[in-house]
Amino acid sequence: MTVSYTYNRVDRVSAESREKVLQAAAELGYAGPDPAARSLRYGNTRTLGVILGEHLTYAFDNPQAVTFLAGIAEVCADRGYGMLIVPIAGGAEDSLRVSEVAVDAFIIWTTTDDDPVLDAVSGSGRPAVIHGGPVRAGFKLVSIDNRAAAFAMGMKTFAGAHRPAILSFPLDSSRKTVLAAGIDPDTVRFPVTRQRLLGYRDAIEALGLDWNDVVVGATATNNEGEARSLAETMFALEQPIDAIAAMSDDLALGVLDAATSAQLTVPETLSVSGWDNSRASALHQLSSVAQNLRAQGALAARLALGEEPGLAPDDWSVVVRASTGEPATQRTEHGNTPIRRMGANREPFVRSDGLS
Amino acid sequence: MTVSYTYNRVDRVSAESREKVLQAAAELGYAGPDPAARSLRYGNTRTLGVILGEHLTYAFDNPQAVTFLAGIAEVCADRGYGMLIVPIAGGAEDSLRVSEVAVDAFIIWTTTDDDPVLDAVSGSGRPAVIHGGPVRAGFKLVSIDNRAAAFAMGMKTFAGAHRPAILSFPLDSSRKTVLAAGIDPDTVRFPVTRQRLLGYRDAIEALGLDWNDVVVGATATNNEGEARSLAETMFALEQPIDAIAAMSDDLALGVLDAATSAQLTVPETLSVSGWDNSRASALHQLSSVAQNLRAQGALAARLALGEEPGLAPDDWSVVVRASTGEPATQRTEHGNTPIRRMGANREPFVRSDGLS
């Protein structure tokens, strides 16, 4: 039939025939080429698959993940690619769903080292870009150097402290709330969390403190309320905590709230820092690690599409505000770590090995 | 080949053959059935298409849209459906993209009455659910009664005011910033915005005020900073504004900020209300219209999947806090409007006609 040409090669069909075809289509209720048949024929789907954590719906509650998604969406909208959110629900059927999804490539929001979904992605044979970690053969990685950033922020947060503590994301998939000292970072299966713990430990040791004395509180979710109650527990310890580095601004805000209730002055009796430089962190004069998750999302999308982006998005920086005792609005740039260099000749913001 | 059975009807193939097939697959690098071919054969894709406003990336910056998405995601994760975000970029090619996308049904985040994307969805012949509006033959609608809710909140916000004003979403797709009196709501092409303006006008008239005196400020984006500067202009008018109903909490927070700078006391000299009952609205004692966008997202997804949900999500309510001059934390339930009744026999939270 000429009908295919009518829809695809407008120039290779006479206006007359074209009109006839369109008319017939209208009568028959034909809605144009079927996309599924098309992608079978073409061998591609013009769709990117996005895999969001252990359960899809957690991700939408997480402003960082949403920002990352916005970056992917930007590139997809520009290139005309669909963005297919894969229905991950934390069950055994997740792997099946990954292999049953019609996409050209995958983008994965950071997950545990041993998430079976990663095997399913490998098994699908399609290109994959992972954000944050874990590092995997065949997967491209988009990530800041979380360890270096945590180290830099740890140095600010813990400077002068005697009883430092860390407020962490969950340490394993059980997501149990934990409060303990001397946690071994290497036992943590979430690579981003692990790298940050390692970075904080680096700072503790650089400051001459003992890691085994450092209390780590891990919340079940990235939730301000939970952070507040953990902080309250920390303030009630025999030797009360005097510095807390939190892995998100939400957690840090919970700490600030608890500090207000406990009438602790920040930063004099308590130094606090967060992560991701949210609007709220600026509002509350909270020192925070800044990174451009939107740019990272866009980068991940470009890599997934097989583009070779020459320009890297900004790397991380430490934004120092009043909560860690330095003059407000001072901004210290970092990122010239051994792993990722800034400046004219900086390396591309991509790694496919070794970070973990 | 027996290979298909290996993957689909595990019971109809001997363990031995199955093993052989799997082994061969591994050697040949066969990654399992191709999803595109599968959906061609099955005639369905197990994927829901989501269309987000005039440009995809705006939506991710809009916490309300994100909450709605979370609701869709919840249902998709549960049912094993993919959630395909259609790459809408505000150009002529958007319609093409809609028809080229392999999905079983569409969910549309509210857009203008005449958005051509809607025609493309109609033309695709696939089921569609629209959130907020516009109302269209063949599309299911999930929406609160924005007019009734705006009326109820208008009555609280404008009570006792002499110079009321409204802070609105854009009035047309040009998204120009506007500040004018006596706007005719019926000229506004965004149905949600139109309904809310109509509701506020109903309140103005019920309070014996003149709509032609009511200043309407429309921001280009849902942005606190822009709201602040519009509010500042309003405060500098010959007869300064003494009540502002805003269509989002973000806008209302900008007003509160401007009020603080202008040393206006809230609610004594300025009454303010917002919309969507965000965390920040509670924090700042801002009266706000509450609706459960997450439940609406979930409902939209169930409808798109052809389910007939018996239970409707909660309807809207007016949450009165200190910013409109009533005792804090008092909560007035509404929703028993002519259009959508609450209570034991309430109508399903779905309409497919007439709201606009």
Add this chain to the structure above:
DNA sequence: CTGTTAGCGCTTTCAG
């Protein structure tokens, strides 16, 4: 400019 043919990879009869 138009019509025919083959085949993308799969699953589902239907026979063996």
Add this chain to the structure above:
DNA sequence: CTGAAAGCGCTAACAG
């Protein structure tokens, strides 16, 4: 339990 054949709807290549 396994094999063969047909066809989902499309498009690229080739002939007319």
